[in-house]
Amino acid sequence: MTGLFILKALLVAAVVLMFLTTVGTITYRITDTALEVRILGRVIRRVLLADIEEVHRRGALVHENWSSLKFWNSVTIRRRSGLLRNFMISPDDPDRFAARLQEAARRSVGDVTL
Numbered sequence: 097m098t099g100l101f102i103l104k105a106l107l108v109a110a111v112v113l114m115f116l117t118t119v120g121t122i123t124y125r126i127t128d129t130a131l132e133v134r135i136l137g138r139v140i141r142r143v144l145l146a147d148i149e150e151v152h153r154r155g156a157l158v159h160e161n162w163s164s165l166k167f168w169n170s171v172t173i174r175r176r177s178g179l180l181r182n183f184m185i186s187p188d189d190p191d192r193f194a195a196r197l198q199e200a201a202r203r204s205v206g207d208v209t210l
Contacts, residue, residue, distance in 0.1 A: 122164040133162045145204035150174040156182035
């Protein structure tokens, strides 16, 4: 084995470890105006509640994925705008989170049916 091969293997291992570390820290927060996706406590992605058309547990073929390692807890958020209108997350309690998010989205658009 050459030194270059070992260096490449260490680099790949570091990238995989970094990925697993950050994916394990994904959290979701519903604010008064938006759904926030946080990694390591920092807001990485924000979806406005007024832009949410539908919240469900069915999944979607084409979607923007912000799921953690618990992909079986997936919640799909259908947005009114954007290139990828389906937005997938995986909160710890998906049914309760989906209900809370749907209620918050209803309040933000003034009781429009989702």
